[in-house]
Amino acid sequence: DLAHSDSLAGSGEEDDVDATTAKSIYMVSDGTGWTAEHSVNVALGQFEHCLVDRGCAVNTHLFSGIDDVEQLVEIVKQAAKEGALLVYTLADPSMAEASKSACKLWSVPSIDVLGPITEAIASHLSVSPSGLPRGAPGRNSLTEEYFRRIEAIEFTIKQDDGALPDNLNKADIVLVGVSRTGKTPLSIYLAQMGYKVANVPIVMGIEVPRTLFQVGPGKIFGLTINPVVLQTIRKARAKSLGFHGEVKSNYSEMDYIREELEYVGKIFAQNPSWPVIEVTGKAIEETAAVVLRLYHDRKQKHCMPRISKRY
Amino acid sequence: DLAHSDSLAGSGEEDDVDATTAKSIYMVSDGTGWTAEHSVNVALGQFEHCLVDRGCAVNTHLFSGIDDVEQLVEIVKQAAKEGALLVYTLADPSMAEASKSACKLWSVPSIDVLGPITEAIASHLSVSPSGLPRGAPGRNSLTEEYFRRIEAIEFTIKQDDGALPDNLNKADIVLVGVSRTGKTPLSIYLAQMGYKVANVPIVMGIEVPRTLFQVGPGKIFGLTINPVVLQTIRKARAKSLGFHGEVKSNYSEMDYIREELEYVGKIFAQNPSWPVIEVTGKAIEETAAVVLRLYHDRKQKHCMPRISKRY
Ligand SMILES: Nc1ncnc2c1ncn2[C@@H]1O[C@H](COP(=O)(O)O)[C@@H](O)[C@H]1O
Ligand SMILES: Nc1ncnc2c1ncn2[C@@H]1O[C@H](COP(=O)(O)O)[C@@H](O)[C@H]1O
Ligand SMILES: [Mg+2]
Ligand SMILES: [Mg+2]
Numbered sequence: 218d219l220a221h222s223d224s225l226a227g228s229g230e231e232d233d234v235d236a237t238t239a240k241s242i243y244m245v246s247d248g249t250g251w252t253a254e255h256s257v258n259v260a261l262g263q264f265e266h267c268l269v270d271r272g273c274a275v276n277t278h279l280f281s282g283i284d285d286v287e288q289l290v291e292i293v294k295q296a297a298k299e300g301a302l303l304v305y306t307l308a309d310p311s312m313a314e315a316s317k318s319a320c321k322l323w324s325v326p327s328i329d330v331l332g333p334i335t336e337a338i339a340s341h342l343s344v345s346p347s348g349l350p351r352g353a354p355g356r357n358s359l360t361e362e363y364f365r366r367i368e369a370i371e372f373t374i375k376q377d378d379g380a381l382p383d384n385l386n387k388a389d390i391v392l393v394g395v396s397r398t399g400k401t402p403l404s405i406y407l408a409q410m411g412y413k414v415a416n417v418p419i420v421m422g423i424e425v426p427r428t429l430f431q432v433g434p435g436k437i438f439g440l441t442i443n444p445v446v447l448q449t450i451r452k453a454r455a456k457s458l459g460f461h462g463e464v465k466s467n468y469s470e471m472d473y474i475r476e477e478l479e480y481v482g483k484i485f486a487q488n489p490s491w492p493v494i495e496v497t498g499k500a501i502e503e504t505a506a507v508v509l510r511l512y513h514d515r516k517q518k519h520c521m522p523r524i525s526k527r528y
Numbered sequence: 529d530l531a532h533s534d535s536l537a538g539s540g541e542e543d544d545v546d547a548t549t550a551k552s553i554y555m556v557s558d559g560t561g562w563t564a565e566h567s568v569n570v571a572l573g574q575f576e577h578c579l580v581d582r583g584c585a586v587n588t589h590l591f592s593g594i595d596d597v598e599q600l601v602e603i604v605k606q607a608a609k610e611g612a613l614l615v616y617t618l619a620d621p622s623m624a625e626a627s628k629s630a631c632k633l634w635s636v637p638s639i640d641v642l643g644p645i646t647e648a649i650a651s652h653l654s655v656s657p658s659g660l661p662r663g664a665p666g667r668n669s670l671t672e673e674y675f676r677r678i679e680a681i682e683f684t685i686k687q688d689d690g691a692l693p694d695n696l697n698k699a700d701i702v703l704v705g706v707s708r709t710g711k712t713p714l715s716i717y718l719a720q721m722g723y724k725v726a727n728v729p730i731v732m733g734i735e736v737p738r739t740l741f742q743v744g745p746g747k748i749f750g751l752t753i754n755p756v757v758l759q760t761i762r763k764a765r766a767k768s769l770g771f772h773g774e775v776k777s778n779y780s781e782m783d784y785i786r787e788e789l790e791y792v793g794k795i796f797a798q799n800p801s802w803p804v805i806e807v808t809g810k811a812i813e814e815t816a817a818v819v820l821r822l823y824h825d826r827k828q829k830h831c832m833p834r835i836s837k838r839y
Binding site: 239240242248249250251252255256257259260261262263264265266267268272273274275276277278279280281282288291292295302304306308326327328330331333334335337338339340341342344346347348349351352354356357358359363364366367368370371374377399401402405406408409446449450453457498499500501502503505506507510521522523524525526527528 | 550560562566571576663670681764
């Protein structure tokens with residue numbers, strides 16, 4: 218989340234003045250590498266205080282689909298040259314072992330992200346892990362979950378921004394809020410997790426679709442935000458749209474924003490069964506966590522909110 | 529990926545016959561819990577052989593936003609009662625320590641997902657971790673990355689399914705393929721990572737938008753798929769649409785599918801600079817990994833394909 222990726226900008230880090238002082242982290246996976254990358258990302262969250270002012274600088278390098286020892290050793294050698302830390306997820310125990318011993322040989326500090334949790338689960342289940350990486354042949358990728366996820370994504374795209382209000386009752390989750398409270402990215406994030414999401418923008422002077430009040434209980438969530446933060450986001454939005462007339466002229470004026478938030482606040486007050494979530498300062502995945510905690514909570518009678526799944 | 533979640537179906541696992549034999553995994557985080565859940569998910573991939581035939585069964589329970597010791601101890605006690613494994617990510621070292629000792633006290637097997645990688649990075653950078661969880665106050669969530677990601681998602685939604693062909697040149701990545709090769713979910717997955725993606729469906733008898741041939745080099749990716757698998761997906765699609773006339777009658781006929789794949793194959797052959805990715809048997813995130821590996825590869829002159837970022 219704190220990442221300033223140069224990957225889109227396309228500037229090679231080699232040309233950069235920082236390159237000499239920045240520390241490298243190599244990430245190696247026999248699969249997609251997303252697990253290693255995600256783990257490094259959240260762990261780097263613990264070093265935000267020194268990353269923001271570039272008191273420390275980090276370059277990460279992701280190597281995915283690494284399934285033979287030769288490639289692996291090549292990467293470890295390169296990591297040694299760069300003085301990098303190596304983070305790996307390798308399902309095949311002989312590959313994990315090879316990584317460990319190559320790192321020892323070339324004095325590369327390393328950490329196994331998959332091994333410890335796999336071992337913990339293995340002894341918990343009293344079952345040996347397969348040792349087969351993600352891409353191993355013979356797997357059936359056309360699972361029920363695959364189809365459900367795709368359906369959820371397609372549904373969510375079609376419902377975006379108040380389109381097809383007649384379909385609101387088909388959604389698992391309905392998000393309600395004024396423009397720029399993050400309804401669209403939040404909808405998409407939840408859709409990826411398999412939930413059909415609809416979002417309904419609240420705009421002063423435009424009537425709320427009546428079908429919203431026919432949606433089943435526990436599905437609707439209101440989003441609210443601090444007006445000053447909302448103004449910042451709307452100004453950025455208006456700028457990126459280049460004033461093409463797509464946005465109202467008073468869209469990012471503070472008086473208008475306050476009035477609009479009051480208007481939506483009244484609607485929320487009239488519908489006390491809709492939980493209202495404060496999104497100020499929250500990343501999309503954080504708001505998603507709050508939504509899903511509440512969504513699953515109403516279905517169960519546990520003392521502590523939890524999200525349960527069966528495998 | 530192998531998950532059969534009951535969370536949407538809404539059936540409480542308590543009512544289930546499996547509940548007595550299934551092993552529980554508790555996941556606890558002071559943040560969203562997505563890291564713990566993701567780690568458990570990929571690790572469970574190593575037990576697919578016994579999960580598919582329910583030779584072993586697993587129930588997971590996610591507790592997110594756990595930021596005080598009392599809640600934590602409550603969860604550990606509950607885990608002890610259920611004989612669960614506890615997987616945790618707790619940024620505050622005193623919380624992590626409390627988790628560890630409570631687990632020891634109540635004989636709950638446990639594993640710390642965040643601690644080891646944070647320590648490895650700490651000693652690599654010679655910087656102490658902040659110990660502050662994700663939701664700690666004072667963070668600025670309105671980063672450049674936040675805005676870029678939202679812009680990418682909104683762009684991608686608008687371009688979906690060949691809409692706005694005049695905007696193709698504004699995309700970072702353009703996906704080309706016949707219907708049901710997973711262009712939409714793949715586009716959305718990449719959009720979440722900050723890439724503006726457009727996708728162009730190839731349909732026999734409908735001309736390919738000419739703007740596609742004006743897109744810069746290295747941006748276009750062809751998707752291809754095994755015809756038998758495609759037929760399975762299309763049949764499922766036709767079924768879920770309920771034959772509402774939205775799909776052509778020959779849409780999932782094998783002759784038509786073969787002809788269409790031949791047609792797109794010719795287009796790919798005429799454009800040898802477009803990498804063609806076989807999506808058969810691949811999960812969306814796996815195809816995404818291949819696309820991004822190729823996408824970043826053309827920008828650099830390394831012996832081994834890598835994706836580099838700067839923090
Ligand atoms: N469904 C799965 N089956 C087996 N192994 C998996 C599965 N998903 C992920 N893995 C393994 O988990 C690690 C992380 O995966 P990835 O995030 O794709 O790099 C890799 O070692 C993968 O091989
Ligand atoms: N940006 C961040 N800053 C600080 N800690 C973080 C950040 N992102 C994630 N974490 C921590 O990493 C762990 C996993 O996060 P989560 O996936 O939200 O459960 C939790 O302990 C979070 O508190
Ligand atoms: Mg948000
Ligand atoms: Mg796919």
